[in-house]
Amino acid sequence: MKSNRKFTRSLAHALIVTLSLDAFAARAADFVVIVNKANTASVDKDIVAKIYTGNMKLWGDGTAIVALDLPENDPIRANFCNEIIGKTIGNLKALWAQLVFSGKALPPKQMASDDEVKKFVSANKGGIGYIKQSGVDDSIKVALK
Numbered sequence: 001m002k003s004n005r006k007f008t009r010s011l012a013h014a015l016i017v018t019l020s021l022d023a024f025a026a027r028a029a030d031f032v033v034i035v036n037k038a039n040t041a042s043v044d045k046d047i048v049a050k051i052y053t054g055n056m057k058l059w060g061d062g063t064a065i066v067a068l069d070l071p072e073n074d075p076i077r078a079n080f081c082n083e084i085i086g087k088t089i090g091n092l093k094a095l096w097a098q099l100v101f102s103g104k105a106l107p108p109k110q111m112a113s114d115d116e117v118k119k120f121v122s123a124n125k126g127g128i129g130y131i132k133q134s135g136v137d138d139s140i141k142v143a144l145k
Contacts, residue, residue, distance in 0.1 A: 054105035068129035
């Protein structure tokens with residue numbers, strides 16, 4: 001009887017932990033890629049990955065791309081890197097270190113918050129960033145969900 005209670009408690013605990021982790025992952029994955037409202041470029045996952053790995057520097061109309069990142073400890077950034085670019089933050093930092101050292105590209109500008117990303121993108125035609133989906137408003141355009 002005592003071992004059954006212990007097993008039941010362990011099972012309940014494991015279920016709670018699993019559900020909590022799933023809820024955290026769902027919240028962390030809840031991001032969108034945004035661009036300036038005047039940007040008419042077609043944006044897909046491959047284009048975003050090219051931008052955030054230094055392989056694309058201009059939009060189709062010749063406007064310079066200005067990519068923005070959230071802080072390294074932001075779970076949205078980790079999810080963006082994993083889901084869109086297919087790399088960890090550490091792997092991406094190493095790639096950017098090589099690109100900067102070789103003079104090939106400059107890394108995305110780091111912003112402190114979703115609001116800063118949104119404000120910059122809304123004021124700069126070449127801007128691109130990612131924010132929590134809940135932060136979307138009519139000052140920017142969602143380019144990728």
